[in-house]
Amino acid sequence: MKYHTIIVIVTIIFTGGCAELIDTNDGNSENDEDDPSHITNVSGDVAVHHIDVGQADATLIETRKNETMLIDSGDHWDNGEIVIDYLEQQDITKIDHLVATHAHADHIGGHADIIETFETEYDGIGNAYDPGVEHDTQTYGDYINATEEYLGELLIIEEGDEIPIAGNVSASILNPPEERQSDDFHENSVVMKIEFGEFVYITTGDAEVPIEQRLVEELDVDLSAHTYQAGHHGSNTSSSEPFLEAMSPEVVVISSDFDSQYGHPHDAVLERFAAHNIETYWTGIHNTTVVTTDGINVSVTTEQEGPTDPLQLRDMNPVEDASSNSLGQLTDTILIDQTPLIQV
Numbered sequence: 001m002k003y004h005t006i007i008v009i010v011t012i013i014f015t016g017g018c019a020e021l022i023d024t025n026d027g028n029s030e031n032d033e034d035d036p037s038h039i040t041n042v043s044g045d046v047a048v049h050h051i052d053v054g055q056a057d058a059t060l061i062e063t064r065k066n067e068t069m070l071i072d073s074g075d076h077w078d079n080g081e082i083v084i085d086y087l088e089q090q091d092i093t094k095i096d097h098l099v100a101t102h103a104h105a106d107h108i109g110g111h112a113d114i115i116e117t118f119e120t121e122y123d124g125i126g127n128a129y130d131p132g133v134e135h136d137t138q139t140y141g142d143y144i145n146a147t148e149e150y151l152g153e154l155l156i157i158e159e160g161d162e163i164p165i166a167g168n169v170s171a172s173i174l175n176p177p178e179e180r181q182s183d184d185f186h187e188n189s190v191v192m193k194i195e196f197g198e199f200v201y202i203t204t205g206d207a208e209v210p211i212e213q214r215l216v217e218e219l220d221v222d223l224s225a226h227t228y229q230a231g232h233h234g235s236n237t238s239s240s241e242p243f244l245e246a247m248s249p250e251v252v253v254i255s256s257d258f259d260s261q262y263g264h265p266h267d268a269v270l271e272r273f274a275a276h277n278i279e280t281y282w283t284g285i286h287n288t289t290v291v292t293t294d295g296i297n298v299s300v301t302t303e304q305e306g307p308t309d310p311l312q313l314r315d316m317n318p319v320e321d322a323s324s325n326s327l328g329q330l331t332d333t334i335l336i337d338q339t340p341l342i343q344v
Contacts (some may be wrong), residue, residue, distance in 0.1 A: 001128060003272045004329070005289070006267070006290070010014075011127060012339055013150075015020045015062050022287070022340065024116040024133075025286040026047055027336055034222065042080070042254045044165075044342050045063065045064045045167065045196065045293065045294050045295060046061065046062070046063050046169060046194075046196045046199070046292065046293050046295075047060075047061070047062050047290055047291070047292040048060075048061050048194075048227070048290065048291040049062070049288065049290045049293075050229065050253045050255055050281075050288065050293070051074070051081075051082065051083060051086050051283075051288050051289070052287040052289075052303065053074035053075060053076065053082050053083065053255070053263065053283075054074075054075065054256075054257040055079075055106060055233065055256055055257040055260050055262070055264070056072070056074045056075040056106040056107065056109065056255070057071070057074070057101070057106065057107050057205070057229075057233070057255045058070070058072050058073050058074045058082070058083050058110070058255075059069075059071040059091070059134040059203060059229065059255075059332045060083075060086070060092070061194065062089065062092070063166065063167045063169055063196075065166040065167035067096050067097075067143035067165055067166050067167065068092055068094065068095050068096050068097070068168075069095075069096065069097040069098075069099060069163070069165065069171070070087075070095050070098050070114070071099045071100075071101065071190075071192070071203060072099070072100065072101055072107040072108065072205070073100075073108060073109060073110030073114050074105045074106070074110045075109040075110075075133045076106075076109035076139040077103040077201060078109070079109075079110065079112075079113045080109070080110025080111070080112070080113035080114045081110075081113075081276065082110075083110045083114060084110070084114060084117055084329070086288070086291065087121055087164040087237075088146040089185050089329070091184050093117065093118075093123045093125075094122060094124055094125075094126070094252050095114070095118055095125050095166070096121035096126035096127070096165075096179070097126055097127055097129065097163055097171075098111070098115070098125050098126075098127070098128045098129065099116070099128075099130075099157075099163075099190060099205075100128070100130070100131070100143070100190070101128045101189050101190040101205025101206065102131055102132045102133065102185040102186065102189045102190065102205055102206060103130075103134065103135035103140045103185055103205075104135070104164075104185055104206065105137060105140075107141040107205065107206070108139060108140065108143050109139055110213075110303070111142075111143040111146065111147075112139075112142035112143045112145070112146040113146075115128070115147060115150050115151065116146055116149075117141075117202070118151060119150040119151075119216055120150075125150070125151060127151075127155055127161065128147055128153075128154050128155065128307065129149055129154075129155045129156075129187070129190075130155070130156055131156070131157065131158070131176045131189065132156035132157075132158075132176075132188070133163065133176075133183050133184075135185070136317070140271050141245040151263060157173045157190065158173060158175075158176050158177065158178055159173060159174055159175055159176065159177050159178050159219075160173065160178065161173040163192075167196075168196065168197070169194065169195070169196045170192050170194070170195045170196075171192055171193075172192065172193045172194075172195070173190065173191070173192055174191040174192065174193055174215055174219060174221060175188070175189065175190065175207055175211055175214075175215065176188035176189070176190070176206075177214070185206070186205075186207060186208050186211070186232070186237075187205045187207075187210065188207075189204065189205035189206045189207040190205050191203070191204045191205065191207050191209070191211065191215065192204075193221070193269065194222075194227070195279070196293060196295050197293070197294070197295020197296055198225060198226075198280060198295055198296055199226050199227075199293040199296075199298060200225040200226055200227075201226065201227045201228075201229075202223065202225040202227075202228050202247060202249075203228075203229040203337060204229070204232075204238065205231070205232075206213070206230070206232040206233075207231050207232070207233065207238060207290060207323065208232060208235075208237040208238050209238065209240045209243075210232070212231070212239075212240050212243035212321070213242065213243075214239065215243065215246075216243055216246045218278060223241070223243075223246040223247050224247060224248060225247040225248075225249050226249060226250050226251065226293075226298060227249060227250070227252070227253070227291050227298070228249040228251070228252045228253075228278075229252070229253050229254075229255065230252050230253065230254040230265065232264075232265045233255055233256035233260070233262070233264040233265070234254040234255065234256055234265025234266060234270075234282070235264055235265070235269070236268045236269055237264040238269075239269050239272060240254075241260065241272060243271075244272060244278075244336070245276075245296060246275055246296075249276075249278055250275070250278065250279060251278065251279045251280075251281070251298070252273055252278045252279070252280050252281070252292065252296075253278065253281045253282075253283070253289050253291070254281070254282040254283065254284075255283050256282070256283065256284055257284055258282075258284030258285065259284075260284070265282065265313075267314070270310040270311060270313065270314070271310075271311070274309065274310045274311045275312040276318070279300070279308040279310040280301060280308055280309070280310035280313065281300065281306075281308060282306075282313050282317060285304065285306040285313055285318055286302035286303065286304050286305075286306045287302065287303035287304045287318075288302070288303045289302050289303070290302075306316075314319065316332075320333045
């Protein structure tokens with residue numbers, strides 16, 4: 001069954017572009033993970049939480065102004081419980097911006113339950129954002145139905161839009177393109193560049209090499225970034241050499257299961273990260289990984305210890321029980337001006 005969401009379209013203006021306001025008045029991967037442990041006392045003006053949701057994506061961004069953005073929500077198999085539990089542990093009572101990078105179930109699997117939970121038990125959802133490519137799955141239908149019931153509207157975002165965030169934080173949309181070439185989910189995956197001071201974070205959902213090529217060759221945008229969330233869970237379909245050269249990141253975070261049925265992250269990708277000397281964190285090893293910054297200094301806190309040399313990650317075994325109540329074992333402080341890592 002297909003869910004048709006576009007009924008009424010009006011235009012609203014953001015700082016750097018426009019987004020379509022869509023009234024939604026119309027209407028398969030598996031895993032078995034423990035709930036994430038408490039990661040608390042993480043200080044900084046901006047924190048980027050890469051929540052360990054197995055072979056899926058879920059990223060929480062929070063600012064010192066107590067504004068929050070949730071990008072993706074994990075897989076469908078747990079009905080958003082991992083993400084909801086983590087948000088509760090972080091004392092998050094409102095999601096100001098809920099983003100779906102694309103309609104696959106390992107990215108929007110928790111959206112429906114998160115919307116219902118926060119609208120009925122907490123302080124609600126501010127706005128929901130989507131690239132606008134529909135899917136015919138039950139997971140997508142549940143997400144759209146929850147949006148219709150509790151929010152009433154969905155903001156369709158594209159290249160040139162800005163998601164307004166308080167506290168001198170900018171969130172620029174680099175993909176999907178203004179002129180869509182197809183309805184392919186990965187081709188239209190949301191790519192976002194988040195900036196705060198000298199810190200730049202780029203996340204690409206499941207965007208693949210052709211989109212990376214477009215960003216490098218056609219977009220008049222500086223892609224330099226300190227931290228990069230590896231595209232498509234570390235698949236060789238993404239994180240191409242030209243894209244890495246354009247970003248030149250110091251830190252990369254891979255969100256995928258240790259026993260990924262797809263073999264993520266692929267060895268070729270890890271080798272490219274190693275060639276660029278990128279500190280590499282993998283939720284399959286490090287579990288939930290939090291990057292915090294004051295706009296100049298950056299720290300990385302992980303739930304579990306592990307190497308950050310990408311070529312060593314495959315030699316590791318994940319901790320059997322990652323549900324300890326302690327703060328992550330590893331914290332690095334990094335100066336954005338390329339000074340060496342300082343272990344603290």
